[in-house]
Amino acid sequence: MSTPSLADFADEARAFLDAHATPRASDGAVVWGEGPDRVTYFSDEPFEVEQANVQAARDWQRTRFENGFGWITGPKQYGGRELSIAHDLVYDGLEAGYDVPDTGVISLIGLGMIAPTMLAHARPEINEQYLPAMFRGDAIACQLFSEPNAGSDLANVQTKAVRDGDDWVLNGQKVWTSGAQHAQLGMAVCRTNTSVPKHKGITTFLIDMSWEGVDVRPLRQMSGGAEFNEVYLDDVRVPDTHRMGEVDDGWRVTMTTLLNERASVGGEGAGPATRPTSRANLLAMLKATGRDTDGGVRRDFARVIADQAATEYLTSQMMRRARAGDLPGPEASVGKLMFGQNLTRIAHLAAEMTGPRMLADTGDWGTFSWNELLLGTPAFRILGGTEEIMKNILGERVLGLPKEPA
Amino acid sequence: MSVVPEQISASDLADLRSSLRGLLTSASDEEAVRAVVESETGYDEKLYDRLATELGLHSLALPTPYGEGYGMEVLSVVLGELGRFVVPGPFFSTVVLAAGALVASGDQAAMEKHLPGIAAGSTVATLAVIEPDGHWRHEGFTVTAERSGDGWSLSGTKAIVPDLLSAGVVLVAASTPEGDALFAVDTATAGVERTALRTLDITRRIGRLDLDDASGTLVGAPGTLTDLLDAVLDRATTALAAEQVGGAEACLEMAVGYAKVREQFGRRIGSFQAVKHKCADMFARIELARAAATEAARAIDGRDDAPPAGEAAAVAHSVCSEAFMFVAMETIQVHGGIGFTWEHPAHLYFRRAKADQLMFGGPATYYERLLERLGVTNETSTK
Ligand SMILES: Cc1cc2nc3c(=O)[nH]c(=O)nc-3n(C[C@H](O)[C@H](O)[C@H](O)COP(=O)(O)OP(=O)(O)OC[C@H]3O[C@@H](n4cnc5c(N)ncnc54)[C@H](O)[C@@H]3O)c2cc1C
Numbered sequence: 001m002s003t004p005s006l007a008d009f010a011d012e013a014r015a016f017l018d019a020h021a022t023p024r025a026s027d028g029a030v031v032w033g034e035g036p037d038r039v040t041y042f043s044d045e046p047f048e049v050e051q052a053n054v055q056a057a058r059d060w061q062r063t064r065f066e067n068g069f070g071w072i073t074g075p076k077q078y079g080g081r082e083l084s085i086a087h088d089l090v091y092d093g094l095e096a097g098y099d100v101p102d103t104g105v106i107s108l109i110g111l112g113m114i115a116p117t118m119l120a121h122a123r124p125e126i127n128e129q130y131l132p133a134m135f136r137g138d139a140i141a142c143q144l145f146s147e148p149n150a151g152s153d154l155a156n157v158q159t160k161a162v163r164d165g166d167d168w169v170l171n172g173q174k175v176w177t178s179g180a181q182h183a184q185l186g187m188a189v190c191r192t193n194t195s196v197p198k199h200k201g202i203t204t205f206l207i208d209m210s211w212e213g214v215d216v217r218p219l220r221q222m223s224g225g226a227e228f229n230e231v232y233l234d235d236v237r238v239p240d241t242h243r244m245g246e247v248d249d250g251w252r253v254t255m256t257t258l259l260n261e262r263a264s265v266g267g268e269g270a271g272p273a274t275r276p277t278s279r280a281n282l283l284a285m286l287k288a289t290g291r292d293t294d295g296g297v298r299r300d301f302a303r304v305i306a307d308q309a310a311t312e313y314l315t316s317q318m319m320r321r322a323r324a325g326d327l328p329g330p331e332a333s334v335g336k337l338m339f340g341q342n343l344t345r346i347a348h349l350a351a352e353m354t355g356p357r358m359l360a361d362t363g364d365w366g367t368f369s370w371n372e373l374l375l376g377t378p379a380f381r382i383l384g385g386t387e388e389i390m391k392n393i394l395g396e397r398v399l400g401l402p403k404e405p406a
Numbered sequence: 407m408s409v410v411p412e413q414i415s416a417s418d419l420a421d422l423r424s425s426l427r428g429l430l431t432s433a434s435d436e437e438a439v440r441a442v443v444e445s446e447t448g449y450d451e452k453l454y455d456r457l458a459t460e461l462g463l464h465s466l467a468l469p470t471p472y473g474e475g476y477g478m479e480v481l482s483v484v485l486g487e488l489g490r491f492v493v494p495g496p497f498f499s500t501v502v503l504a505a506g507a508l509v510a511s512g513d514q515a516a517m518e519k520h521l522p523g524i525a526a527g528s529t530v531a532t533l534a535v536i537e538p539d540g541h542w543r544h545e546g547f548t549v550t551a552e553r554s555g556d557g558w559s560l561s562g563t564k565a566i567v568p569d570l571l572s573a574g575v576v577l578v579a580a581s582t583p584e585g586d587a588l589f590a591v592d593t594a595t596a597g598v599e600r601t602a603l604r605t606l607d608i609t610r611r612i613g614r615l616d617l618d619d620a621s622g623t624l625v626g627a628p629g630t631l632t633d634l635l636d637a638v639l640d641r642a643t644t645a646l647a648a649e650q651v652g653g654a655e656a657c658l659e660m661a662v663g664y665a666k667v668r669e670q671f672g673r674r675i676g677s678f679q680a681v682k683h684k685c686a687d688m689f690a691r692i693e694l695a696r697a698a699a700t701e702a703a704r705a706i707d708g709r710d711d712a713p714p715a716g717e718a719a720a721v722a723h724s725v726c727s728e729a730f731m732f733v734a735m736e737t738i739q740v741h742g743g744i745g746f747t748w749e750h751p752a753h754l755y756f757r758r759a760k761a762d763q764l765m766f767g768g769p770a771t772y773y774e775r776l777l778e779r780l781g782v783t784n785e786t787s788t789k
Contacts, residue, residue, distance in 0.1 A: 279780070283780055283781065283782060286782060287782070292782050298773070298774070298777060298782070299770075299773055301777070301782075302724070302773035302776050302777050303724075303773065305721075305776065305780070306698075306720075306721050306724040306725050306728075306773070306776060307694065309698070309713075309718075309721040310694045310695070310697055310698040310701075310721055310722075310725040311694060311697075313697040313698055313700070313701035313713075313718075313721075314693060314694055314697035316701075316711075317697055317700060317701070331693065334690045334693045334694070337690055338694065388679070388683070391679075391682065391683040391686035391687070392679070392682065392683075394685075394686035394689050394690065395683065395686045395689075398689060399658075399662050399685055399689060400662070400666070401662065401665055401666060401676035401677065401681075401682050401685060402666065402673075402674045402676050402677040403677060404677050404678075404679065405673060405677065
């Protein structure tokens with residue numbers, strides 16, 4: 001079958017969406033006081049509610065997959081359509097007009113970072129075994145990278161992988177693992193050689209989270225919920241087939257994941273807080289709170305909006321270039337940097353507009369609910385590489401400044 | 407009314423950029439800039455002429471039949487390079503401000519009279535808006551115009567007029583009994599007095615214009631000036647944004663170049679994180695500024711998927727003004743003492759950055775304009 005034109009593909013996507021989802025009531029127009037009063041990236045819902053949300057995400061991902069929209073750009077042998085990024089963007093654009101479950105828990109890490117790493121570095125039979133399941137929503141994947149002593153200095157990982165016949169035996173502790181409580185798969189970055197410089201003794205493995213010796217313990221975040229975890233690996237046996245890349249060459253594999261992470265964190269403004277933090281909503285809020293007559297608030301507001309708009313322009317230009325086949329390099333870190341800063345400033349701006357009504361839940365729509373976002377903002381300046389690390393990357397890899405002496 | 411300008415390919419834009427950069431690298435290097443700012447006119451008239459006649463830059467973005475009919479995306483490339491080399495001269499005043507106003511007026515006779523000379527590089531022109539109170543405004547001028555015979559007579563003062571002394575014609579915003587209007591005044595006319603002023607930006611001359619019953623020609627119709635200036639300002643701030651990005655890029659290159667070679671404490675200063683992160687911050691602000699300038703140019707050119715022009719232009723003016731000023735300041739810091747010397751080029755950019763930021767009113771004005779463009783009117787304002 002030949003590649004459908006973008007127009008034909010859009011027709012097909014619209015037909016699918018009409019059959020399986022309801023169009024959004026208002027097409028983007030914001031009416032202050034209407035719609036769900038949630039402003040969140042990190043949920044503080046009870047576990048049962050969160051699990052129901054995850055199930056809804058899985059169901060919607062399966063519906064997409066079964067109808068040919070689960071992996072638009074993926075290879076056919078793994079259930080993809082082998083269409084272009086442009087087709088993918090067309091679908092995303094159309095889907096945004098419908099009320100569908102947020103599938104971030106599946107897509108951000110598993111489909112967005114780990115799947116591309118697998119395509120580049122895992123064996124075909126492993127990809128056959130897991131990729132269709134991931135894109136069908138059956139297998140959520142998590143990133144077992146950080147450890148208590150390996151955060152920014154990720155290459156310092158201590159989790160040991162020791163060869164034993166056709167298997168490897170893993171021992172160690174991972175931390176801050178987002179989504180491990182829902183995950184079926186994990187990508188673990190392990191130490192396989194201690195007698196070489198740290199970057200050269202790392203090997204990466206895919207592990208099944210249900211295997212013997214994998215123990216997930218939730219950690220509660222400052223925002224209230226428990227979406228990240230400690231993961232203990234205690235004599236976990238991993239077949240050598242589950243190794244990605246060569247032995248001791250895992251740093252290269254890890255970089256594939258991180259590059260995808262940095263491009264996606266700063267990338268398209270998808271996510272549950274997109275609507276409340278949109279310019280339209282903030283403008284409505286400025287008027288609704290009556291702060292539009294306050295000169296100080298006006299100035300703060302304009303400064304934030306200007307940077308937010310410019311960041312959107314930057315992202316859309318990157319997407320346009322990506323559509324033309326020009327993929328982002330390390331300069332994509334600017335997007336991640338700005339995303340964290342803008343979100344932080346927006347949360348504080350919202351607080352300035354609501355004033356004391358953010359102190360307690362008075363029941364007023366669009367006031368106390370901003371706390372959920374506010375309390376989540378510090379994370380965006382940490383996860384996926386802290387601001388300092390992003391600036392090191394920009395300084396060294398983009399501007400070519402000398403590294404720090406060891 | 408607006409015609410979507412001819413699209414030009416990315417590779418043609420890159421060719422234009424590199425040929426202009428090649429020319430300016432030899433014809434307008436730092437030494438040349440320093441020499442011409444000391445000269446009588448303050449700019450290199452031969453170079454100005456070459457830009458018009460050899461490269462055809464003046465006519466690129468003028469509508470046909472006066473020019474090539476290209477849009478702001480093309481003009482932005484030109485301004486980016488002029489900004490990068492802080493090239494002195496009345497290109498911005500003539501091609502962006504004056505020609506922009508003439509085109510926006512839709513006045514065929516005025517266009518026929520002035521655009522051919524502007525396109526050829528033989529007519530230097532400018533736009534006079536700011537009065538002695540220092541505000542950039544689009545209505546309520548103290549300069550007045552009255553009918554006199556079959557023409558008009560103008561009186562009053564425009565306090566800050568870019569490139570006034572080299573201009574042959576100045577477009578003056580004035581109030582008339584029939585509403586605010588724009589007038590073309592020949593600077594050689596009786597009743598026109600021009601005074602050169604000392605300037606913050608030594609690469610851009612400014613003059614005061616005193617009019618005492620000077621005769622002028624009406625451009626467009628009385629009562630349409632506010633809309634006309636709104637349109638001119640969107641184009642001008644978008645063009646300025648491109649110039650600001652060019653200037654900021656030159657600063658960052660200087661700062662990074664220096665941080666790679668200057669040694670203190672036995673290591674190159676660029677290896678100190680405090681310095682490296684300053685450079686990374688500059689880079690991030692420039693990326694954002696470039697995105698804003700590019701998007702505003704696409705919006706002005708009416709591209710399908712671009713945001714509304716008024717909004718994008720206001721975003722670009724805010725973001726690029728802040729970015730250039732920030733980068734120009736940090737560049738001096740990265741250089742230390744040498745960066746504070748007259749001999750170092752950093753101050754040329756610092757001066758340009760502040761002047762650009764204030765040219766159309768300054769931060770208070772541009773942030774309010776952005777809000778206004780987004781529909782948040784200012785009930786507390788006294789304008
Ligand atoms: C919400 C959230 C979700 C996360 N999800 C995951 C996940 O799913 N999987 C996973 O593996 N990890 C995850 N992380 C971990 C994250 O990647 C790390 O927290 C991050 O890389 C920082 O490491 P650290 O916490 O050890 O801090 P540290 O590295 O100890 O940093 C502490 C401070 O020191 C600074 N610093 C460190 N090194 C340098 C340097 N060279 N130069 C200048 N400053 C420096 C940092 O910038 C920071 O300010 C998550 C984190 C958060 C907050």
